[in-house]
Amino acid sequence: MSVDATPPLLELRAVERTYVMGDNIVRALRGVDLIINKGESVALMGTSGSGKSTLMNILGCLDQPTKGTYLINGRPANGLSRSELADVRGKMIGFVFQSFNLLSRTSALENVEMPLMYQGVSTRERRKRAMAALQRVGLTGREDHHPSQLSGGQQQRVAIARALITNAPVIMADEPTGNLDSKTSHDVMGILQGLVAEGKTVVLVTHEADIAAYAARVVTLRDGQIIDDHTQVPVPTEAA
Secondary structure, eight states, X not given: OOOOOOOOSEEEXXXXXXXXXXXXXXXXXXXXXXXXXXXXXXEEEOOTTSSHXXXXXXXXXXXXXXEEEEEETTEEOTTOOHHHHHHHHHHHEEEEETTOOOOXXXXXXXXXXXXXXXXXXXXXXXXXXXXXHHHHTTOTTOTTOOGGGSOHHHHHHHHHHHHHTTOOSEEXXXXXXXXXXXXXXXXXXXXXXXXXXXXXXXXXXXXXXHHHTTSSEEEEEETTEEEEEXXXXXXOOOOO
């Protein structure tokens, strides 16, 4: 008796994404096939306009394909309602952005807690999990600091802790080191590599080869198509 193989964590089949901008039609993605398995670290590379951000938006359920199929754990994500997509994001995906996207008038702890507030988790449980997430990224003792009192690297650590708070299996990082210096970028990538070592799947958008070098797999896009997909030995770091 045969046993079905476990489906890929994330799978795109012939995905296209087209935008209508006035009289122009922009084909941001053109028939993309991509499989990302559990525990992989994948860097999506390409110049501006290559389609890498559009690809991440679809992988992160922030957008949907115009054509083709997107499967998460073997289940189609196409055609889900906004509330259903939000539910998938809340349970499956943690996001880290270049601009940190922290609330300026709230503490680091409160910023990290935010996703759990939307899920109706109790105050006591939120605090417990947020403290643990901040400890995981090396920010013990900074819980009450506001973003203006933190360095860029510390703010990005808060953003990573916020992405971890729901225990989502996938972390999507869009240019997470774009506003950071080289040393801080290395530290942040060390944290992301540590998450992969713990079994998380990390998908990273970058246009910098030295940042992509921290991933075990690099997918390069040009004009909405994948032109290269290769594995590599990632640059080693010590998880900060």
